[in-house]
Amino acid sequence: MTTPDDIHVRVWTALATVSRVVFERIEADLKAAGLPSLSWYDALREVERAGPDGIRPFALRPKLLLPQYATSRLLDRLVRDGLVERRACVEDGRGHSLVITESGRELRQKMWDLYGAAIEREIGQTLSGPEAKTLAELLLQLGRVADPE
Amino acid sequence: MTTPDDIHVRVWTALATVSRVVFERIEADLKAAGLPSLSWYDALREVERAGPDGIRPFALRPKLLLPQYATSRLLDRLVRDGLVERRACVEDGRGHSLVITESGRELRQKMWDLYGAAIEREIGQTLSGPEAKTLAELLLQLGRVADPE
DNA sequence: TCAATCTTGATGCAATTGCATTTACATTCT
DNA sequence: AGAATGTAAATGCAATTGCATCAAGATTGA
Numbered sequence: 575m576t577t578p579d580d581i582h583v584r585v586w587t588a589l590a591t592v593s594r595v596v597f598e599r600i601e602a603d604l605k606a607a608g609l610p611s612l613s614w615y616d617a618l619r620e621v622e623r624a625g626p627d628g629i630r631p632f633a634l635r636p637k638l639l640l641p642q643y644a645t646s647r648l649l650d651r652l653v654r655d656g657l658v659e660r661r662a663c664v665e666d667g668r669g670h671s672l673v674i675t676e677s678g679r680e681l682r683q684k685m686w687d688l689y690g691a692a693i694e695r696e697i698g699q700t701l702s703g704p705e706a707k708t709l710a711e712l713l714l715q716l717g718r719v720a721d722p723e
Numbered sequence: 724m725t726t727p728d729d730i731h732v733r734v735w736t737a738l739a740t741v742s743r744v745v746f747e748r749i750e751a752d753l754k755a756a757g758l759p760s761l762s763w764y765d766a767l768r769e770v771e772r773a774g775p776d777g778i779r780p781f782a783l784r785p786k787l788l789l790p791q792y793a794t795s796r797l798l799d800r801l802v803r804d805g806l807v808e809r810r811a812c813v814e815d816g817r818g819h820s821l822v823i824t825e826s827g828r829e830l831r832q833k834m835w836d837l838y839g840a841a842i843e844r845e846i847g848q849t850l851s852g853p854e855a856k857t858l859a860e861l862l863l864q865l866g867r868v869a870d871p872e
Numbered sequence: 873t874c875a876a877t878c879t880t881g882a883t884g885c886a887a888t889t890g891c892a893t894t895t896a897c898a899t900t901c902t
Numbered sequence: 903a904g905a906a907t908g909t910a911a912a913t914g915c916a917a918t919t920g921c922a923t924c925a926a927g928a929t930t931g932a
Binding site for chain 2: 577578579581582583584585586588589590591592593594595596597598639690691693694696697698700701703705706707708709710712713714715716717718
């Protein structure tokens, strides 16, 4: 086994700590305004983005990076609160399509007003333009993840 | 309200996604080996680092970035599993000092064997030396608290 | 065709978390 | 000293999560 390089440990520590601290500051903003958490936002965004045909839970799951049962239960809550509708699926009797409701659209927008401002505060105010660009590139390289936004 | 700059949104999205993906890969490694999760590791590391005098829960809490009750319950489990000992506190009758046990030391080392290797795999293999250095610096800059006072 | 298999999604149950509060001791102020 | 206030830590209860499994419908293949 290779002993980990100190700089790599420092990268991981900084990544884990900073992402958590920023995440919690943003969530605190939402909660202070009586709004639900970011996992609701992410789900609403994906369902809204899917448009009038909706999206199936199994297709939503990898976008949200959640286990299957967590996706199922998150959707339960969104449906219960009238933010999303389940529609019977013509082409597959097991499943259903998820479509955003007007109320869901409104909530997503209201959350974005705060969320976007929080991102601006947390990221925009601490990094210059070139720094932000470099950071985004290095992070994507680290995750080998396609840019989702 | 300021509309958030697209590059800032992309930084935040990449930060949130990548940290989560890497975190889950590391946790999966630990779980596959039958080892506990990173929150246990973090607590063991801080208690071990505190040495023979131990550390008080209220001092541990900010290091672990956990709420008070979560710290209390995490410690319950570590004590229940014989990894950490609670010792009555001479200077303050309300509290106690936490000291690592031999068994706790062994577990932390065993976890580190895997954890360190996982860091090396996730970080070391995807970034060059200068890239890692730059990333660490940018992340730390991002985490600096925007002083509101 | 129809049994075997796979996929989608839900769910029972135990463990964990979040919130609010409590308990116990310490400190401060008069 | 003793009441008021502050701080350390635990805990009751409801909500959420994780794990394993199940149920229902789709697909495959003899």
